[in-house]
Amino acid sequence: MKLRLLCLFALLFLPFVSVRAQNRTVIDKEAGSIFQTPDGFSYSEYGAFVGSAPTGSLDPSALVVVYGRFDKFAPSDTTMVRGFPYSALRTYESQQVAAGKPPIFVTATYEGKSRPVYFSWSLGLVNGVPTAPSSNWQYAVNVQDSRFVNFWIDNYVRPILLTPSYSTQNVWVELDECSFSWSLFGVLDDNNHFVAGVTWDSSFPQNASQYLSGVASFFNQVHAAGPDIKTMPNVGSMSDPTQFQTVFANIPGALTENIYGWYPSPSAYSRNAWYQQNFTYFSWLGSQNKVAILRAALPSGDSNALLSSFVVYSLLKGPNFFFAPGGSTASTNINPSEWTGMRAALGNPTSALTSAQLSSAGIGYRLYSRNYSNGTVYLNLSGTSQTIKLNTAVKHWDPNGNEITQLVLPDAAGSYVINEQNILPAPSISPRVATAVTDPVMVTITSNTSGATTRYTLNGSAPGTTSPIYTGPFEISGNAVVSASEFMTGYNPSWPSNATFAVNPSLPTVQFSPSSATGSAGAYYPVISLSAVPAEAVTVDYTVHSPSGTTTTGTVTFLPNNTYRFFPITVTGASGTETTVTITSAVNASVGLTHTLTYTVQ
Numbered sequence: 001m002k003l004r005l006l007c008l009f010a011l012l013f014l015p016f017v018s019v020r021a022q023n024r025t026v027i028d029k030e031a032g033s034i035f036q037t038p039d040g041f042s043y044s045e046y047g048a049f050v051g052s053a054p055t056g057s058l059d060p061s062a063l064v065v066v067y068g069r070f071d072k073f074a075p076s077d078t079t080m081v082r083g084f085p086y087s088a089l090r091t092y093e094s095q096q097v098a099a100g101k102p103p104i105f106v107t108a109t110y111e112g113k114s115r116p117v118y119f120s121w122s123l124g125l126v127n128g129v130p131t132a133p134s135s136n137w138q139y140a141v142n143v144q145d146s147r148f149v150n151f152w153i154d155n156y157v158r159p160i161l162l163t164p165s166y167s168t169q170n171v172w173v174e175l176d177e178c179s180f181s182w183s184l185f186g187v188l189d190d191n192n193h194f195v196a197g198v199t200w201d202s203s204f205p206q207n208a209s210q211y212l213s214g215v216a217s218f219f220n221q222v223h224a225a226g227p228d229i230k231t232m233p234n235v236g237s238m239s240d241p242t243q244f245q246t247v248f249a250n251i252p253g254a255l256t257e258n259i260y261g262w263y264p265s266p267s268a269y270s271r272n273a274w275y276q277q278n279f280t281y282f283s284w285l286g287s288q289n290k291v292a293i294l295r296a297a298l299p300s301g302d303s304n305a306l307l308s309s310f311v312v313y314s315l316l317k318g319p320n321f322f323f324a325p326g327g328s329t330a331s332t333n334i335n336p337s338e339w340t341g342m343r344a345a346l347g348n349p350t351s352a353l354t355s356a357q358l359s360s361a362g363i364g365y366r367l368y369s370r371n372y373s374n375g376t377v378y379l380n381l382s383g384t385s386q387t388i389k390l391n392t393a394v395k396h397w398d399p400n401g402n403e404i405t406q407l408v409l410p411d412a413a414g415s416y417v418i419n420e421q422n423i424l425p426a427p428s429i430s431p432r433v434a435t436a437v438t439d440p441v442m443v444t445i446t447s448n449t450s451g452a453t454t455r456y457t458l459n460g461s462a463p464g465t466t467s468p469i470y471t472g473p474f475e476i477s478g479n480a481v482v483s484a485s486e487f488m489t490g491y492n493p494s495w496p497s498n499a500t501f502a503v504n505p506s507l508p509t510v511q512f513s514p515s516s517a518t519g520s521a522g523a524y525y526p527v528i529s530l531s532a533v534p535a536e537a538v539t540v541d542y543t544v545h546s547p548s549g550t551t552t553t554g555t556v557t558f559l560p561n562n563t564y565r566f567f568p569i570t571v572t573g574a575s576g577t578e579t580t581v582t583i584t585s586a587v588n589a590s591v592g593l594t595h596t597l598t599y600t601v602q
Helices: 002-012 016-021 075-079 086-098 146-165 208-225 241-247 268-287 305-316 340-346
Strands: 031-034 046-050 063-068 107-110 113-116 171-180 185-188 194-196 231-238 253-256 291-298 321-327 354-357 366-372 375-381 386-389 406-409 413-418 428-430 441-446 453-457 474-476 480-487 497-501 509-512 516-519 522-524 527-530 539-545 551-557 564-566 569-571 578-587 596-601
Touching (some): 075 086, 146 171, 146 208, 253 268, 305 321, 305 340, 305 366, 305 375, 305 413, 340 375, 569 578
Parallel strands (some): 046 063, 063 171, 253 291
Antiparallel strands (some): 185 194, 354 366, 366 375, 428 441, 441 474, 480 497, 522 569
């Protein structure tokens, strides 16, 4: 117990900013799903769900993630549920070309002919010849083209992906097939054989580096034009892994479909690729406090699969991560009760992932480790069994509760050691917010252990046996770091849950974000934002002024804990004409300086 007290004492003296940076800002329920359903537990236990959960069955604060695409499309996409409007983009491109502007779909000249550029995975190539129906062939688009970005937002994301979930609090957009390699694209020659690596025509990126810059430009433009759009790319490989941070600098989250993909007998390629890419990618995302859902596809019959995948998750884990273990072929998720005890025993990360190369066979032949409040996780991908000597001045236990002085890890296996046993699960705190909130804030703490006593503090210090007992929701009206722990006779207290609140004593300000835009005539979706999460419902009235002089009015209502809303307007007029939208009044918010938006038809 002495070691535990030293750890808690050290935490008290961390700078405020550092403590805040490590606090969770999304729902405490750490179970995620990527196209999987519960196995022996309720949908309400999910904190993040990718797919279509039954209406009303998820926690209202859970992340609801809808499927989408962004850089390549097929004619058949139009027929999918919430499918991309492929035909409409082709029509828009034709209009732009007729007006003397460049095309949007990528072409490349090969053997004297300008040909469409395809994504190879969609062709079903056999011996270099497509076998998939041509309606499924995906055509590459110039994602850095602002015309496409505007079309993607106003004709796809807002009306097709987000509008059906407009009454849901926390909707994200998955972006599928985010494997960014120039070599995955190519053309078909005159004999219908796929040819990769053909230089794209001059209006498009000319090489792999420019291609990655174009992807980065897309995410940067979406961040600026659609700050309310929470993208969650399905991260895959990248032709230049060193560009990952540049490409994904402006995404709020990401996901991956299998963090256990190196199992069972990883090749040199797999070990090296995981070291250079997956471990690096998600460790960085975690360090940036971005949201991530990590699925682990567990093969049947492997008794160590859940433990090893949990170790990988723990190596990569950031404050806002979700774990989604499930069968390799089945569509069900493993009950969180099978791994939340391991999470409770370890506590919180106290260091970044570290690794040491232990073989000359390749840079990926490594022993990985990461320190936690109450122990250390280890993953052995070194190529041989490893014996880890433990500090005998402190007691250590393995996941089965055996006291040990050394940990023997076979190759391609993960495990952990802890320094204390019988640690209670931490309580949950709500709301969880990443922005300022409006005074007063009602805070709720939920115990995850029947019969336990919850104690809390408001200054970020670790709760002790003399700290106030939680008896029900309470108000805070100033900046605070709520810290809560569980206590029960016969058990060690839980590690604290912390939630930071920056409280704004005045009404939030509402204004447009951004305040100007350009695009084609037709549908457009202005975005209004609040400067802080409101304590009460906010409604906003607006007026639309068209180039013809007519006006229309409307009202927008913000959902609980939301700081962005969009609404549809119809833009008319010839190129160069302007439509303006003005916020005229607001309830429970003050109108900011940027109260008028101007939309100019291209």
